[in-house]
Amino acid sequence: MNIAVIGSGNVGSALAQGLYKAGHTIFFGVRDAASAKAEKASGLVSNAKIASVAEACKQADVIIITTPPEAVLNLVAQMGDVSNKILIDATNSIRTRPEPYPTAFHALKALTKSDKVVKCFNSTGFENMTNPVYPNFGGIDMFCAGSDKPSKATVQQLAKDIGFGECWDFGGDDKVELLEKFALSWINLAIMQGHGRNLAFKVIKR
Ligand SMILES: NC(=O)c1ccc[n+]([C@@H]2O[C@H](COP(=O)([O-])OP(=O)(O)OC[C@H]3O[C@@H](n4cnc5c(N)ncnc54)[C@H](OP(=O)(O)O)[C@@H]3O)[C@@H](O)[C@H]2O)c1
Numbered sequence: 001m002n003i004a005v006i007g008s009g010n011v012g013s014a015l016a017q018g019l020y021k022a023g024h025t026i027f028f029g030v031r032d033a034a035s036a037k038a039e040k041a042s043g044l045v046s047n048a049k050i051a052s053v054a055e056a057c058k059q060a061d062v063i064i065i066t067t068p069p070e071a072v073l074n075l076v077a078q079m080g081d082v083s084n085k086i087l088i089d090a091t092n093s094i095r096t097r098p099e100p101y102p103t104a105f106h107a108l109k110a111l112t113k114s115d116k117v118v119k120c121f122n123s124t125g126f127e128n129m130t131n132p133v134y135p136n137f138g139g140i141d142m143f144c145a146g147s148d149k150p151s152k153a154t155v156q157q158l159a160k161d162i163g164f165g166e167c168w169d170f171g172g173d174d175k176v177e178l179l180e181k182f183a184l185s186w187i188n189l190a191i192m193q194g195h196g197r198n199l200a201f202k203v204i205k206r
Contacts, residue, residue, distance in 0.1 A: 004060035008041035012066035018162030029056030139165030140200035
């Protein structure tokens with residue numbers, strides 16, 4: 001698939017590396033192609049194209065937002081007509097939010113009028129996105145939320161392409177904020193409780 005990764009920082013470059021290795025074509029959509037983050041990302045994903053947000057979105061089947069959440073308020077105007085594209089919100093509204101919306105997911109749904117918005121890739125650290133495989137455990141788990149099931153199925157496959165063991169369906173649009181709280185739980189354990197960022201969630205059943 002053609003995938004636009006909006007933002008080329010920690011999360012953008014981590015996801016782009018895995019998706020590129022799985023055979024997808026990456027278009028980074030950036031505000032400044034000469035920025036240190038854009039240059040570093042293009043070195044990490046050698047065949048990725050560095051483009052404007054508008055151009056990256058035009059080329060893409062799937063668009064992943066990896067900027068601070070409030071940036072979506074400005075990004076939407078640059079994205080063009082994305083009504084037929086899957087939009088993935090990987091942000092967390094922890095310190096800032098796209099007022100008056102509670103999360104970037106809600107802003108994207110309201111401002112793009114797209115039904116194909118999925119929350120995913122927000123619930124673990126970027127190091128786990130770069131390498132989701134733990135010795136003895138295999139691929140760690142990812143989680144996604146949103147009410148459009150076909151879009152979620154595509155996103156679940158992308159998570160598996162990157163190397164996540166499973167991408168659990170967390171529920172519909174009503175579970176998006178819970179999935180951000182779940183991300184906060186990872187941040188709490190990894191950072192506030194001091195267990196370190198090489199820590200991941202995996203669902204087990206019996
Ligand atoms: N870090 C993690 O482990 C982690 C895990 C899960 C989710 N998240 C979420 O993922 C998002 C990104 O985190 P990150 O750690 O990747 O941040 P980061 O390394 O600072 O990268 C942010 C990227 O967003 C771009 N950006 C910022 N404002 C923008 C704007 N107004 N328009 C266009 N691009 C803009 C930056 O571009 P410039 O280079 O031009 O500044 C940069 O490429 C955040 O919402 C965070 O909550 C982070």
